Amino acid sequence: MDIPIPVTLPNNLTICKMSAESKHITPYRLYAVVLVVLLFLTTITIIAATLDAGAFGVTLALVIASVKVILVLIYFMHLKFDHLIFKIFAAMVFFLLALVIAITFIDYLYR
């Protein structure tokens, strides 16, 4: 007769945990801070471009753009607080894109 109680208890607990996870509320301030960082990075990339640093400038611009994209994905697109599956999927898609670009350039440069 006592058996159903321990069975239902952890069940209820997981439901509570899941709904708490999906209802994570990001504070307004965090979004504002992320925006300031994004605008700061944009300013740096524009200043760096006026210095005309050649190949290094291209690398710097792409690294800054990548950092900005990661910030948008993690905070604005809520990946940090979402289910693991979304993080894995997003990482896989960007890995696939990087792979396609790398393979194309290996083919193009060493043909």
Add this chain to the structure above:
Amino acid sequence: MDNQTSAITEHRDDTGAKLGMWIFIFTELLLFGGLFLVYAVFRAKYSQDFHIAAFQLNVFMGALNTAILLISSMTVAMSVTAIQKNDKRLALLLLSITLALAGAFLFNKYLEWGGKIHHQLYPGSDVVMSLKHGQILFFGLYYFMTGLHALHIVIGMILLMYIAYSVAKGKTNQSNYVLLENGGLYWHLVDLIWIFLFPLLYLIT
């Protein structure tokens, strides 16, 4: 008990809805990823031509539009927080600001394209066709990539208008806001693409 059954009979899968949106976003990333790849290969092949052609772009306009999109991304993200806190008025205000910023982005794009077209710089024009091969490619890619991106802005605006209507009607509310979340995700995607378009087209000269 009654409450429980009514909760069970309501068929809703917010995680599934979001997963669907993310899968759509991935297809969009691969679409633009392919265009970035075309750009990268031609830029490596005709680096001098791309260098000269990119000087025609207005860095200030590009930077302004970058700031506009970043701010609009923040306001749409904040509108989700507002609806989670059951602040319908603030959510609507933030969505309206997002829409206004999207309009400002398109207006700048109109000024930019208008100025270039006025100077006969558009694909197939006599001026462009007399340029070197790499410069013709640059302008073709510039118009296609920014044009496709602008199309996404227009679609995003329609989507956000519908969501604002849904919020105003109370269909999107504190307990059911996955539509707003998905609309926000789409808007962030538009922002993501521009984050890469801006340095590639305007800065790396």
